[in-house]
Amino acid sequence: MLTSERKALIQQILRQEGRLVAKEFSQKLGVSEDTIRRDLRELAGEGLLLRVHGGALPASPAVADYESREQVGSSAKARLGQAAARMIQPGQIVFLDGGTTNVQLARHLPHDLKAVVVTHSPSIAVELVRHPLVEVELIGGRLFKHSIVAVGTTSAEAISRIRADLFFMGATGVHPETGVTTGDREEAAIKALIARQSAETIVLATHEKLGAASPYQIMPLADIGTLVTVTGLPGETLRPFKSSGLTLVEV
Amino acid sequence: MLTSERKALIQQILRQEGRLVAKEFSQKLGVSEDTIRRDLRELAGEGLLLRVHGGALPASPAVADYESREQVGSSAKARLGQAAARMIQPGQIVFLDGGTTNVQLARHLPHDLKAVVVTHSPSIAVELVRHPLVEVELIGGRLFKHSIVAVGTTSAEAISRIRADLFFMGATGVHPETGVTTGDREEAAIKALIARQSAETIVLATHEKLGAASPYQIMPLADIGTLVTVTGLPGETLRPFKSSGLTLVEV
DNA sequence: CTTGACTCTGCACGATATCGCACGAAAATG
DNA sequence: CATTTTCGTGCGATATCGTGCAGAGTCAAG
Structure with a gap:
């Protein structure tokens, strides 16, 4: 054997x-x-x-896992989410990816913001029920339980019919060489598709994701418009990102 | 162990x-x-x-759970959900409507049940993340926030491509004359469509819904296959349902 | 063919985790 | 207040874990 x-x-x-x-x-x-x-x-x-x-x-794609991720660096995620929420202009069409950071974003959307939010994450959708002025468009498909997002051809088809102004993308790794990466092939493909359908792609990354790499590439670093991260990171960590042409926002 | x-x-x-x-x-x-x-x-x-x-x-009792706990008849909803969960055979394709009763159903699905659950409710989808053997197919569309379900033409199109064995439908009123009713026109249309795509439609109704009527009819009583309700209701309440040809289950 | 680097495997051993029991403290009950 | 139940902790027995080490097998270079 x-x-x-x-x-x-x-x-x-x-x-x-x-x-x-x-x-x-x-x-x-x-x-x-x-x-x-x-x-x-x-x-x-x-x-x-x-x-x-x-x-x-x-x-297990189980919840214990997801809940524990929700707690990792939650204050940092809340800060990122809050900052990202302020980047949305009234009337825009915004695509929200799944993930705990984006749940924070949804939670911090200004209550007087009128916008359209498109998402393939049921968690995000449920969160946005509280926002009366935000219209929510849910993308269907097969549920990928690890990340709690819809994936597959059904999702891809629905996404390809939508054009968004902004795309707030989640990722498990952001690295100067390997670009933006995640742990599942299909999820990576869906994220790439959403980015193609969006005018601008914004990545929110807590410090442990900067310089990290996961198996599957979503896109090279150059295709991101804006990278939002926390302040107080050492200069050498940030330098490769600054020199790659994207807008770096520290909050 | x-x-x-x-x-x-x-x-x-x-x-x-x-x-x-x-x-x-x-x-x-x-x-x-x-x-x-x-x-x-x-x-x-x-x-x-x-x-x-x-x-x-x-x-931390989940939101839906908390709300149902505050309402009268929360244990009734749990009982209904539990009984309904047992009606599902392994391998079946089951459509779950939104609503707190169906959340209870999702929560009480046997842990060893292998099945496909289709739903247009993000709350149900999130709940089912805990069930490793259940494949979840999420129906997308515009989110109707009052009931937290996806509606609209996008949803209708996705639903029309699916055929289910069972449909567990939620409703706000079940009445001998007006049939099964709900409070939103579009939601009524979607429910009717799902029922047409399903081999059998099962309605779960707590006592306060029996004999009640809401503005929009989903379907006449005769089109329901099974009505599941709680025991201990007076005979005169149940008589018109018994005589209408549907299967009445009291739990 | 020999040699050396490498991998896989099993064993030994100290460290850690789990579990049931005993006993006194604390809380519920009437 | 008295009784009963439940709780928390300490303890010893056992199971499981991680690591270091040595033997066997593989493979390629010399």
């Missing part, structure tokens, strides 16, 4: 049964527990499963 | 039933009370639940 075969089997079992006990599995395969534990550790390192005491669980 | 599984189960039970008794739960799982208490303490430490003497309560 090859290591990669074993790892593939582990993931298959997690998908089918929703859990895996290290001891039990090692006996079933006739290898030592250590080997299994090593596999589990490595897969967990790649984010492909959730390591727990005694075994592993699927890297 | 892994520790983290137990903790996940605790949170699920709190979402579904709104409370958990330590002693009772420990017996159900066959572990000591101490273990459960430890779990509860740790989860409470992370702010994931509210520790109370004898057990635990949900930490």
